[in-house]
Amino acid sequence: MTMRPDPTFHASPKLAMEAPPESFAYTLLLSPDFSKPDALAVIDVKPGSKTYSQIVHTVTMPNKGDEFHHFGWNACSSALSPLTGHAFVERRYLIIPGLRSSRIYIVDTKPDPTQAKIHKIIEPEEVFDKTGYSRPHTIHCGPDGIYVSTLGGGGKDGTKGPPGVFIMDCETFDVLGRWEIDRGPQTLHYDFWWNLPRDYMVSSEWALPPQFENGIVPEDLLGNKYGHRLHFWDLRARRNVQTIDLGANHQMALEVRPAHDPVREYGFVGVVVDTTNLEGSIWTWWREGGKFHIEKTATIPAEPAPKEKLPPLLQGFGAVPPLVTDIDLSMDDRFLYVSCWGTGEMRQYDVSDPRKPKLAGSVHIGGIARRTPHPNGKAFTGGPQMVEISRDGKRVYWTNSLYSSWDDQFYPDGVPGAKVMANVGPNGGLELARDYFVSFPDGYRAHQIRLEGGDCSTDSFCYPSVWN
């Protein structure tokens, strides 16, 4: 309990952009063969620092086989919600779920990120018993608690009952219980986010655990059995109000990125692959007249490649799908970054007109067939995957691993952890920074990134930006 609101809480996206730049980046490390415990790496990102672009601290977990994936803060700018009026919590604890183990670690980042340590461990049984869900994934700090999406329901393989969202207390970290009161037709889950003042939430679909834990199931993919719907919810009523099917061929609708400015009632979602032509796509959803609408607004084609450059999974297709596995929207809602993990490309779209994204920048690095090295000469295996944008929109960071068993199918030669950064031009354009390349300890892969003081996929705002 503090006397003043946390200085990293901002009323509007514009104020978040004007805040001091990040000095540290947190990155999750996972041991793909479960031989070592997963870890949290703290990386120095302060230009001019002696340890710039190096790991300065590591929090190693006491268990093996957790499979870290996504993580988030206990509290963020949403605590300034005018409906709360008591923003006296701190952005202090990182909530790190083990996607495979369902164990949740709470890591304390105070007094300094370089002294981060485990504060509490929530054992899987507590999650199972109190929620009936398993495989916790996305973390969002809401004004009334921590929201956690899960990918699995009950039972050993997570197929007993649908997965959903549960809530944790943002101070005691007690698991409070299921969030949904009426889930409607929702039976799969992946990402979710919201517009707090407009009181709605949007959630997406990946797959049930048997469809991802041991690798992608090609028959299920070609049979269009992965998720392809978007769900819209009344946030406070906890009720599904609308479900839109993108069409069964649009397999795996993953990251949901609403505009940060709450007056803008639109957002984006990325679709990994279209099974009719292997292309990836960006969709824009919006609310109009009380109803939600969605349309495909950008597509990224597959790239033909010789068989010998392809893993067995893709040899029959003779092409590399772009595999849009992550997207992220800059704080001013101007640029949408799109990870093409298969073709090894990071794309930057100008989405000033949200239903007409315009390609504004692109860099190639890694890729199944292209295998583009970093401009500093170092090899970059895998492709651009988890992407995070600095609050001021000037730097874009990304890592290269997707998910242990899927990495092995698409990149059989392995995906040693790497993290790079690109500078953004004032009017768009992307250029990889030669002096930023984080290598991780042997045997670790790198996944999601969180920036000190908040980033573009963490904070949600309750007041609009006022641009002068």
Add this chain to the structure above:
Amino acid sequence: MSEAGSAALWLGIVASGLYHGINPGMGWPLAVAAGLMEKSPRALFGALLPLSVGHLLAMLLVLLPFALLMVLVEWQRQIQAGASLLVIAFGLARLLNPRHPRALARIPPTQLGLWSFAVAIAHGAGLMILPFYLGLCQPPGIHDGHAAAAGVVNQNLAMALLVALVHTAAMITAGGCLAWLVYRYLGVRFVAQSWFNLDTVWALSLVLVGAVALTINLAGWH
């Protein structure tokens, strides 16, 4: 009661109204957000109306039962002492457990009146003015009989309404002015800058108001 005493009580009612008004927990940031979201000052002032109605009803919910109770003439002092103890106890409870009922988080942002009513109840905003109100209630003569008692009830009810209205008017004036200043001149940055953790101060205010009323009550007894 002396005129000075009565004036002090009214001052307390107005002062508590101003205090509630500038407290962000009572809703002025909602008026700022409403104005900014709709890009219209009219939306800001439109939000003030349900906020004041909710606050007014929360005041009346606390005051009206006491307006009726006060007809029990011979128990008047005990009722006043009991009310003071209630206010102190609520203040202490807020001190020991400053967390808010989770149910508050279920109220949608479109229900500003309900929200205002619920937060005022949850914070004991009505209790804070209860001792002032009881001080203003006219004590009836011991032998005035039923007709007079009925008159007293009416007087007490009218006084409760007046106290709640004056308090709420002060509250919405302070909150409305602050909301307008932030909306028009200071900018949303002020929302976070202006927030101090008043939880402890608020709880202590309740204890203080209750304790002063109890002391006066006990002093008059002997």
